[in-house]
Amino acid sequence: MVIFRELLSPVAQQWLVDLFFRLGDSSLRGGFGCFEQGPHGRRLLNYGHRAQYVDELAEFPAAFRQLHESIQARVRDCKHCGDAPASVAILNYYCGRSSGMGWHVDADTEPPHATPEEAHGSAVVSLSIGDSCHFRYRDSGARSATERSVRLNSGDVLVFGGPSRKVEHCVSDLDVSGRPQWLSMPSGRINVTFRMW
Ligand SMILES: O=C(O)CCC(=O)C(=O)O
Ligand SMILES: [Fe+2]
Secondary structure (H helix, E strand, O other): OEEEOOOOOHHHHHHHHHHHHHHOEOOOOOOOOOEEEOHHHOEEEOOEOEEEEEEEHHHOOHHHHHHHHHHHHHHHHHOOOOEOOOOEEEEEEEEOOOOOEEEEOOOOOOOOOOOHHHHHOEOEEEEEEEOEEEEEEEOOOOOOOOOEEEEEOOOOEEEEOHHHOOOEEEEEEEEHHHOOOOOOOOOEEEEEEEEOO
16 A cells, blocks of 8 residues: 555646536536535535545546546556556545545456456555545454554545555544645545546
């Protein structure tokens, strides 16, 4: 597992925030977003306290795919997590009161565009924007496994590949104190994940 601290420029972070609120808005996307505009300016998120938007990487704008390629090159160069090809991108938004995301492994069983070997051999690339959070992780399948935690701040890029590809992980403890002053975004945190299924 590798963290590139503050890899994302402020311009890239703001661009990703704006992209999320554009792509995620169901009223602009014929119902295919991940949140609805509710009464009094409230957003109704598809998972209650958080929203998740998933699509094939090929469906995203060219600049988004270029961002993935440049991070992929960094991952290759560092030689710790293998390669990081991706077939999909996931945009997660946690509202300011969100309890985060529960324990899980990023390992879907039927990759549409990748063999299981390709999927398991490809690193997950995970971008953080907005509030800070704790990313907690442990060896999958072992309930007594030692749990570790790392704080993710706006602009950080976390990569888990190779032996850590199937690490069990969760997100908790959103912390507004880590939020950059210049970022224009509703309260909460955005995560962008690139991965093979
Ligand atoms: O929000 C994060 O940092 C992680 C999100 C995640 O684990 C997922 O979408 O599978
Ligand atoms: Fe995950």
